[in-house]
Amino acid sequence: MLRVEGVHKIYKTGKRDLRVLRGIDLEIKKSETLTVVGPSGAGKSTLLHIMGGLDRPSKGRVLLDDKELYRLSDKKRAWVRNNRIGFVFQFYHLLPEFTALENVLLPALIWAQGFPRLRSGQARLKASLGFARDRQGSKNRAEYLLREFGLGERLRHRPGELSGGEQQRVAIARALINGPELLFCDEPTGNLDSSMGEEILNILFNLNKNNNTTVVVVTHDKEIAKRSSRVIEMRDGKFI
Numbered sequence: 712m713l714r715v716e717g718v719h720k721i722y723k724t725g726k727r728d729l730r731v732l733r734g735i736d737l738e739i740k741k742s743e744t745l746t747v748v749g750p751s752g753a754g755k756s757t758l759l760h761i762m763g764g765l766d767r768p769s770k771g772r773v774l775l776d777d778k779e780l781y782r783l784s785d786k787k788r789a790w791v792r793n794n795r796i797g798f799v800f801q802f803y804h805l806l807p808e809f810t811a812l813e814n815v816l817l818p819a820l821i822w823a824q825g826f827p828r829l830r831s832g833q834a835r836l837k838a839s840l841g842f843a844r845d846r847q848g849s850k851n852r853a854e855y856l857l858r859e860f861g862l863g864e865r866l867r868h869r870p871g872e873l874s875g876g877e878q879q880r881v882a883i884a885r886a887l888i889n890g891p892e893l894l895f896c897d898e899p900t901g902n903l904d905s906s907m908g909e910e911i912l913n914i915l916f917n918l919n920k921n922n923n924t925t926v927v928v929v930t931h932d933k934e935i936a937k938r939s940s941r942v943i944e945m946r947d948g949k950f951i
């Protein structure tokens with residue numbers, strides 16, 4: 712489903728070039744759960760962002776179903792991200808002024824308003840999969856996801872009124888609102904105690920089991936590595 716070919720990333724800082732990724736090749740199959748581990752600074756987050764269409768490689772290609780992600784226009788790439796890819800970050804990145812429900816709804820609103828010409832074919836496809844795309848349908852789905860994650864009583868809380876684990880569950884619901892085929896998680900349990908971390912893991916692995924969502928996780932958490940179908944170790948911008 713996703714192929715990374717000869718990817719390099721070089722940051723130019725001052726006089727020296729910082730070579731953060733040095734020739735990454737990777738193939739991710741549909742429905743797998745892949746964990747990327749490695750020491751701090753190895754380039755894990757950089758790789759995740761490049762695979763998810765958030766950051767352009769200096770060299771090499773990323774192919775999603777044989778379409779080259781960084782050859783698409785910015786608008787088309789944004790559309791692919793919105794429609795097919797979900798991101799969960801270590802520090803949640805929720806919008807503080809919005810409620811839990813509004814945070815989850817945001818990608819659906821962008822879907823509905825941001826891509827008038829691109830969405831028609833996909834709309835039909837997803838409608839056939841049961842994704843109601845009107846405002847009420849999206850709201851129902853957002854509420855359903857939050858309830859499923861145990862946040863039925865927190866729909867109108869702002870992020871500042873939620874615990875870390877609750878914020879992370881909101882962030883996962885937000886990543887799922889548009890029914891992504893691919894979910895990228897960067898240290899999703901990094902800031903949670905072990906029981907909350909366990910709960911988040913159950914959500915992620917159930918998602919893979921029940922919906923065939925492909926899940927790629929960057930983590931230091933040995934429990935995640937143990938439960939995933941494949942583990943890759945990174946060091947100094949390469950796989951070892």
Ligand SMILES: Nc1ncnc2c1ncn2[C@@H]1O[C@H](COP(=O)(O)OP(=O)(O)OP(=O)(O)O)[C@@H](O)[C@H]1O
Pocket residue numbers: 722724729731749750751752753754755756757758
């Ligand atoms: N925008 C940037 N400009 C310059 N250097 C950067 C930039 N982003 C990341 N780096 C550098 O690239 C290297 C890899 O960063 P990255 O965030 O990918 O590491 P990581 O493996 O995710 O580490 P951690 O486990 O600490 O999150 C680091 O040395 C970092 O300082």
Ligand SMILES: [Mg+2]
Pocket residue numbers: 755756757897
């Ligand atoms: Mg990182």
